[in-house]
Amino acid sequence: MMDIMVRHPERLTVGVLALQGAFREHKQLVERIGAKVVEVRLPKDLSGIDGLILPGGESTTIGKLMVEWKLLEPIRALGLEGLPLWGTCAGSILLAKRITERGREMDQDRLGLLDITAVRNAFGRQRESFEADLAIKGLETPFHSIFIRAPLMDDTDSTEVLSEVDGKAVFLRQGKILASSFHPELGDDDRIHRAFLGLMEQG
Ligand code: GLN
Secondary structure, eight states: OTTOOOSOGGGOEEEEEOSSSSHHHHHHHHHHHTOEEEEEOSGGGGTTOSEEEEOSSOHHHHHHHHHHTTOHHHHHHHHHHTOOEEEETHHHHHHEEEEEETTEEOOOOOOOOEEEEEETTTTTTTTSEEEEEEOOTTOSSOEEEEEESOOEEEOOTTSEEEEEETTEEEEEEETTEEEESSOGGGSSOOHHHHHHHHHHHTO
16 A cells, blocks of 8 residues: 555645644645645635645544534545545554554544544553654555554454554554554655555545
8 A cells, every 4th residue: 555655645635633742743744745735624614625634643632622612523524435545653543443552442533434442541651652764565665654652453354453552553444544653744755655645645
């Protein structure tokens, strides 16, 4: 999948969910590639976007705000229609059907579009934040990845796993949906953003 590269970024409009968390960093990277960015705060901001990025932050807070601002249902509907979606860290948790933390089922608001279990704060206290050079399927050289109180993704049978840490998925794809446990927007390497824009380009 990661060999998909964007050809005409200037023709694309990328929505970035801008309720809480690291949305500005995504915006900057996407704009640097040459696509237009819409900060999504209200349902009307969703019209005309070619794909949507759900940033990292605090998944319980973002989920609550999505309900409050009446974004949860419209984004779920767009995802079901095949709009490309990419969740990073908290964003990947919001995409998951099932969410657990320390073995307990969480009942927080979510989109529930990805058939996986997101395990919140899966790396424990010792490795709350860390960086790693990850091998990612389809990328020729490792991707320097930043993890911050990151989730792992379990029960991934119906997805294509693109990268793992300790034998557990930290990056995967299901159709037009991408989920990464780490934060590609906090580095300088724009290869994953370019690949996501490439996915959007395929319509
Ligand atoms: N630990 C956060 C959560 O569970 C995610 C952290 C992040 O997005 N960097 O929502």
